Amino acid sequence: MKPSYKTLKFASIDIGSNAIRLLISNVYIRKNINPESTKNSLVRVPIRLGEDAFNYGKIREENIIRLIDAIKSFKLLMKVNNVKQYLGYGTSALRCSENKEEILNRIKNKTGIKVEIIDGYKEAKLITKNKIFQNDNKLFCLIDVGGGSTELTLLKNNSIIKSKSFKIGGVRLINNLVTKEIWQSFNTWIKNNLSEIVDVSVVGFGGNINKIFKLSGNNIGKPLCLKKITSTLNKLESASIEEKILNFKLNPDRLDVIVPSGRVYEHILKEMSVREIEVPKVGIADGMITELIEKL
Numbered sequence: 001m002k003p004s005y006k007t008l009k010f011a012s013i014d015i016g017s018n019a020i021r022l023l024i025s026n027v028y029i030r031k032n033i034n035p036e037s038t039k040n041s042l043v044r045v046p047i048r049l050g051e052d053a054f055n056y057g058k059i060r061e062e063n064i065i066r067l068i069d070a071i072k073s074f075k076l077l078m079k080v081n082n083v084k085q086y087l088g089y090g091t092s093a094l095r096c097s098e099n100k101e102e103i104l105n106r107i108k109n110k111t112g113i114k115v116e117i118i119d120g121y122k123e124a125k126l127i128t129k130n131k132i133f134q135n136d137n138k139l140f141c142l143i144d145v146g147g148g149s150t151e152l153t154l155l156k157n158n159s160i161i162k163s164k165s166f167k168i169g170g171v172r173l174i175n176n177l178v179t180k181e182i183w184q185s186f187n188t189w190i191k192n193n194l195s196e197i198v199d200v201s202v203v204g205f206g207g208n209i210n211k212i213f214k215l216s217g218n219n220i221g222k223p224l225c226l227k228k229i230t231s232t233l234n235k236l237e238s239a240s241i242e243e244k245i246l247n248f249k250l251n252p253d254r255l256d257v258i259v260p261s262g263r264v265y266e267h268i269l270k271e272m273s274v275r276e277i278e279v280p281k282v283g284i285a286d287g288m289i290t291e292l293i294e295k296l
Contacts, residue, residue: 004030004031005028005029005030006028006029006030007026007027007028007029008026008027008029008084008085009024009025009026009027009040009081009082009083009084010024010025010027010037010083010084010085010086010289010292010293011023011024011025011074011078011081011083011085011086011087011289012025012086012087012088012089012284012285012286012288012289012292013071013074013086013087013088013089013113013115013285014089014091014283014284014285014288015049015067015088015089015090015091015093015094015115016049016050016091016092016093016146016147016148016284017048017049017050017053017054017091017092017093017146017147017148017149017169017170017171018046018048018050018146018147018170018171018207018253018257019044019045019046019047019048019147019207019253020044020045020047020049020067020070020071021042021043021044021045021285022042022043022074022077022078023039023041023042023285023286023288023289024039024040024041024042024077024078024081024083025037025038025039025040025286025289026038026039026040027289027292027293029296035293035296037289037290037293039286040081041077041081042285043073043074043077045070046251046252046253047063047066047067047070048063048147048171048253049063049067049093049094049097050092050093050147050148050169050171050172051171051175052093052097053092053093053094053096053097053148054093054096054148054171054172054175054177055175055177057096057097057098058097058098058099059093059094059097059099059100059103064099064103064106067103067107068106068107068110068111071088071107071110071111071113071115072110072111074113075111075112075113085292086113086292087116087288087291087292088113088114088115088116089115089116089117089118089122089126089284089288090104090115090116090117090118091117091118091123091146091148091149091284092120092146092147092148092149092167092169093147093148093171094115094117095117095119095148096148100117104117119165120149120151120163120164120165121163121165123144123146123149123151123165123284124142124144124151124153124160124163124165125160125163125287126284126287126288126290126291127142127144127151127153127205127283127284127287128142128153128155128158128160128287129286129287129290129291130280130282130286130287130290132203132278132280133155133158134158137156137157138156138199138201139154139155139156139197139199139200139201140153140154140155140156140200140201140202140203141153141154141155141194141197141200141201141202141203141272141274142154142155142203142205143202143203143204143205143209143264143265143268143277144204144205144206144283144284145168145169145170145204145206145208145209145261145264145265146169146170146206147169147170147171147172147257148167148169148171148172149165149166149167149168149169150165150166150168150169150186150264151163151164151165151166152164152165152166152189152190152193152194152268154193154194154197154200162193164189164193166182166185166186166189167182168182168183168186168264169261170208170256170257170258170260170261171257173257173260173261173264174256174257174260187271190268190271190272191271194268194271194272195271195272195273197272200272200274201278202268202269202272202274202276202277202278203277203278203279203280204224204265204277204278204279205280205282205283206261206283207254207283208254208257208258208261208262209224209261209262209265209277209279210279210281211250211254211258212224212229212232212233212258212262212265213279213281215232215235215236215248216228216229216231216232223276223277223278223279224276224277224278224279225275225276226266226269226270226274226275226276226277227275229262229265229266229269229277230266232262233259233262233263233266236248236258236259236262237259241255265277
């Protein structure tokens, strides 16, 4: 019997400040029903482009080569998985790099893969493409703390009410690159736009909040309370490098950024007088897949 649906594979390449990711998803197409997708596989490569971009203003040659090699491997993985369509986006680190055009051209020439650099608003827009925001009258506050930037977004009826990107992220924080002026601007925006809001659901995105959620022992599908965030961060802060690796099972590139990134989530929740945050464990890469589906 002929199946009533068609399966395609789409992919997204997310070039972040702390790591780059390849997400391959199964896309199911049925007659008179909106296409749906499920994750097939996710590959994460810890190339810390933000360390170069934020400290030196450009990506060093050794990391350009690593990036191109990673994209070559992604292309092969897409080929063997019979991926039909893909998107490649670069975020904060590439945005800040003086040699970004050279890098994009070299990636295209060496791999055939086209990468586009997107701004903070586009990052926020991709996050809103998650299913939990569809056809819902609730007010959401989205927090996405990455390696190079933090996006704060207010969303209702799947429409962005307000969105702001700040140069605050895990890689910037560990390199002491977040100025007093940026912190002041960040806190002022929170005070003016978020502090007085009631009946809001706060949703957190990013690898660090996902890891904090897991380490906290929180039940899957339940919101993560502020108390557990603080407790988990305190344990991590007092742990040695060996304990972080062996006891908490942290990847080496996560060791130094997870606590400062987690403190940003903690700070925002306190300023909003909110005591819990939802952590759906999706991100920009998932939004990119949805963007591809919307073009079908």
